[in-house]
Amino acid sequence: MKGIRGMILSVAVLIILIPLAGLVLTTFKTMSDMYDAPLGLPESWALTNYITIIQENGLHYYFANSVIVTSFSVALTLLFGSLTAYALVRLRPLWSRIGFSFFLLGMFVPAQVNMIPLYDLMYKTGLTNSLLGLIVVNIASTMPIAVLILTGFMRTVQKELFEAAAIDGASHFLTYVRVALPLSKPSLAATGTFLMVMSWNDLFYPLLFITRNEYKTLPLALLDFQGEYATNYPLLFSGVVLSSLPIVIMYFLFQRYFIEGMAAGGVKG
Incomplete structure (x- = not known):
């Protein structure tokens, strides 16, 4: 066997x-x-192809845009997701299930279904062709996943720890900062790794909202190497390798936390 x-x-x-x-x-x-x-x-x-794609095609500018969008998206999603998860765990069981189900509904609606109304909303608010718009959309689209993983982990934390903090006079915010967050480090690392991969590789939202060259992210910029009649594959593949390196390096650095967090973050009934 x-x-x-x-x-x-x-x-x-x-x-x-x-x-x-x-x-x-x-x-x-x-x-x-x-x-x-x-x-x-x-x-x-x-290394001719790598040098060409950086110096002549300005890949480093698109790389910087992806870093900005991914960093802010992941950091803010973890912040809002952990706050929401803590609130859902501390609520009464009925309200906790209702709130949790509300966020789960966001995972069942494909992004393509909301494409037209979402673009209309972003256009009217002036968030198209901006990195801020991509950050806002990424946070909204990844919040359900963050809440799912983090809530599942925080439900495994013993309630006595929260109660002990309350007896000591700690407010909900202090309990969240001093008890919930330190215990949630493995789950936060796992969720952050997962969210980073989603945000870094996202092509749908940049393709939908970005038309100006200076705001393109890496996945969108790589489309420029595909011509109508011919594609420069060595140059395109060089861009793919460079864009994949940050994800690979980050995964190896946080691999232990990712495995621990995913194992501990299973949703319990």
């Missing part, structure tokens, strides 16, 4: 690694090299 499981895992790893290796190798090729030997090694291992 273990041998079969090992074979299945090995095949799964190869299915993932082979296309990934092909993508990375293509970034060191020219267009002619790619078409002459799509599966072969590059003739030279120069």
Whole structure:
């Protein structure tokens, strides 16, 4: 049984690694090299494509936009989500279930359904073609997921800890800061990692709200490398590799917290 499981895992790893290796190798090729030997090694291992995409195509500007949008979106979503989760845990059971169900409804409505009214709202409020607009939309769209994970974790915290803080005279806000937040660090790290991946890779909302070049994020900017009749794949893949590096590095740094938080954040009935 273990041998079969090992074979299945090995095949799964190869299915993932082979296309990934092909993508990375293509970034060191020219267009002619790619078409002459799509599966072969590059003739030279120069960083020409990476230099070109940064210096000539201004990828660092789009990178900065993505950093701004993702950082503020994740930080504010964690703040509002943890406050909401604490409130839902401290409410009476009936109101807690009603409030929790309200946020869950947000996960069942596809973003495409709200596309037209959402664009109309953003246009009338002057939030199109702005990083602030993307931040606001990201917070609204990811709040249900943050509340789901954080509420599930905070329900596992012993109520006696909250009651002890109340007996000591702590207000709800102090209890949230001194009790709920310190105990929720693994869950916050897991939720933050998940939200960062969603926000960093989001293409739908930038494509819907951003038309000016200076406000494009990385996923939207990478679309510019796809021409009508031909696509510069080595340049495009170089942008994909560069845009993926922050997510990969962050996951390796917070991998332990991510696994602990997801394991502890299961919703209990």
